[in-house]
Amino acid sequence: MAAGRKPGADQGALDFLRGIHVGCAAPAVARGSHIGPATPKDRMNDLRRVKRTATFLLLAASFPALAQETAPAPTPAASPVAESAPAPAPEAPTATVAASAQVESTEEPAPGRHPWRGSSISYGLTSPTSRTIDRGFQLTYQPSLVHRLDLRPEWHFNEQLYLRGEVLFAQEFFTGNTTTYGHQIVWSDPTIDLGFTGVEDRYTHIRVSGSLQVAAGLSKAAILETRVASLAPGVSISRRFALLSGLQVGYNARLTQHFHRFTTGQNVGAAVPEMCPDDNVSCIFRSNGALNTHTDIAHGPVVTLSPTRRLSVSASFQMYRGWRYEPTKVDNDPVSYQPLVDPGTSDGWGFAASVSYDVLPFLNVSLNGNSFGPQLTADSQRENPLYNRYTQLSLDLGLDVEAFLQRI
Numbered sequence: 216m217a218a219g220r221k222p223g224a225d226q227g228a229l230d231f232l233r234g235i236h237v238g239c240a241a242p243a244v245a246r247g248s249h250i251g252p253a254t255p256k257d258r259m260n261d262l263r264r265v266k267r268t269a270t271f272l273l274l275a276a277s278f279p280a281l282a283q284e285t286a287p288a289p290t291p292a293a294s295p296v297a298e299s300a301p302a303p304a305p306e307a308p309t310a311t312v313a314a315s316a317q318v319e320s321t322e323e324p325a326p327g328r329h330p331w332r333g334s335s336i337s338y339g340l341t342s343p344t345s346r347t348i349d350r351g352f353q354l355t356y357q358p359s360l361v362h363r364l365d366l367r368p369e370w371h372f373n374e375q376l377y378l379r380g381e382v383l384f385a386q387e388f389f390t391g392n393t394t395t396y397g398h399q400i401v402w403s404d405p406t407i408d409l410g411f412t413g414v415e416d417r418y419t420h421i422r423v424s425g426s427l428q429v430a431a432g433l434s435k436a437a438i439l440e441t442r443v444a445s446l447a448p449g450v451s452i453s454r455r456f457a458l459l460s461g462l463q464v465g466y467n468a469r470l471t472q473h474f475h476r477f478t479t480g481q482n483v484g485a486a487v488p489e490m491c492p493d494d495n496v497s498c499i500f501r502s503n504g505a506l507n508t509h510t511d512i513a514h515g516p517v518v519t520l521s522p523t524r525r526l527s528v529s530a531s532f533q534m535y536r537g538w539r540y541e542p543t544k545v546d547n548d549p550v551s552y553q554p555l556v557d558p559g560t561s562d563g564w565g566f567a568a569s570v571s572y573d574v575l576p577f578l579n580v581s582l583n584g585n586s587f588g589p590q591l592t593a594d595s596q597r598e599n600p601l602y603n604r605y606t607q608l609s610l611d612l613g614l615d616v617e618a619f620l621q622r623i
Contacts, residue, residue, distance in 0.1 A: 339611035
């Protein structure tokens with residue numbers, strides 16, 4: 216017996232554990248057991264049984280907790296009342312989930328994916344260079360400087376179809392001879408194009424696209440020739456090449472049918488080319504009393520090279536032919552004048568070039584030159600298509616509406 220321990224301490228603890236063992240693991244009186252005072256051997260056997268019982272109880276107590284951590288909770292048996300009751304409604308989404316769904320639904324599309332992509336507003340200065348710089352180019356010196364505002368809204372229905380409108384406002388800084396009063400604001404014919412972005416051949420990579428343009432006769436040039444409206448289908452054939460940041464070569468053509476009240480012009484209108492939209496070159500053939508052009512076609516090649524993603528250079532050559540109304544037949548006409556050219560047609564040609572640079576993702580600046588004019592001079596000589604009395608330069612500043620709205 217260890218020193219310092221009471222002789223009855225082990226005996227009391229042993230009797231307490233024996234009671235647990237006897238009550239939990241063994242019968243009250245074991246078969247063949249000795250009844251009477253416990254011997255040392257009996258106490259050793261009882262101590263072993265108590266230890267085994269205690270170990271068993273500890274394992275039994277820890278097993279349910281371990282099973283609860285590793286195994287799924289059992290499904291309780293449904294009572295008859297629970298079976299007949301309807302299933303509970305699913306929980307409503309939390310405020311966080313609802314807010315995130317709302318953010319996803321109102322998220323702005325990526326640039327270039329809005330329906331109004333391609334819409335632009337541009338401001339520019341245009342001057343007939345030859346007549347403004349060279350005083351001896353004409354008999355009468357008439358300088359000209361026009362500032363312009365060009366509105367081009369655009370709406371895409373899908374990847375193939377779109378609508379594009381355009382109207383141009385202009386004002387002469389100098390004293391003009393084609394307006395009612397000085398510095399008068401004039402405008403072009405409003406146009407609407409129903410465009411088709413086209414299809415591309417998978418083998419040759421040639422793309423064919425087109426548009427149908429409708430113009431309302433509201434400009435001074437239209438009032439001059441009593442033009443009510445114009446209908447102009449156009450087609451474009453192009454191919455892109457992997458050169459630098461892109462090279463595109465194409466050929467454009469547009470046939471225009473004009474509708475007039477009279478076959479001859481009735482009023483004075485703008486006769487300067489800077490008042491004409493790029494795709495309505497026939498508006499420069501204006502003079503009071505001349506026969507109106509009922510049908511015309513403009514066509515020519517165009518090349519666009521992009522040395523970098525921000526810089527592009529384009530050049531084009533355009534040819535034009537218009538057909539006038541037949542003159543009124545007069546009996547016994549004493550006039551014996553024989554024109555040198557066909558009076559029933561009008562022809563024009565010219566070269567155009569442009570250099571464009573994207574200063575910002577939404578801001579573009581371009582320098583443009585255009586020498587389009589009549590093919591023949593007044594004495595039936597060939598007009599130089601590169602530089603002539605109709606040559607003009609313009610400096611334009613363009614704003615991409617979609618890209619600008621993305622950044623405000």
